[in-house]
Amino acid sequence: MTKQKCIFLDRDGVLNVERGDYTYLPEDFILENKVPEALALLKQRGFLLIVITNQGGLAKGLFSRAQMEACHQKLLQNCNYAIDAIYYAPAHPAISASLARKPDSLMLEKAIAKFNISPAESWFVGDQLRDMQAAEKVGVNGILVGPHSPATYIRQQHNLWEATRFIITQA
Structure with a gap:
């Protein structure tokens, strides 16, 4: 079976607007600019699209699974x-x-195994260094986006x- 290429995506700050607090109400869940267009273009190019997100507010009891x-x-x-x-990782x-x-990589490892993903042909788009650390642990390329990107990060x-x-x- 041929290995698939994938774009792993952090949620808050990449797909939806980072509010600085937990986003768990649909009315507060606002997509970042051009997200549907970006995902459509990536799909056209043959990428799987998989969201990898920490949702520690579940463990804290701040919101329910149904709200998320x-x-x-x-x-x-x-x-x-x-x-x-x-x-998603519900722990905190x-x-x-x-x-x-994240920064541990179990969510990525599970997706790689389940979907037969080629890490070398895949990317993780995240807005925090912990996203890049998780990607690095499994050999996936990382790209930082948003205002939290340290000036020293390569991509x-x-x-x-x-x-x-x-x-x-690059593909």
Whole structure:
């Protein structure tokens, strides 16, 4: 079976606007600029699209799985169901330890195994260094986006649309 190429995507700050607080109400879940267009272009280029997100507010009891899933449903609807899978880590270090939570790589490892993904042909677009650390652990290329990107990080783009344009020139 041929290995597939994939774009792994952090959620908050990449797909939806980072509010600085937990986003768990659909009315607060606002897509970043040109996200549907970016995902459509990546799909046209043959990439799987998999969301990899820490959702520690679940462990803290700040919101329910149903609330989080309502946000994910809004994401899927607004992006024409282009996303192939959503992996989330419900743990938070203040409450419970988890190897799934980024910067650890268990969510990525599960997706790579399930979907027969080629890490060398795949990318992780995230807005935090922990996203890049998780990608590095499994041999996936990383691109930082957004205002949290340290000036010293090699691959940076302003947002997912710009990251998408960069990725398709590399593929």
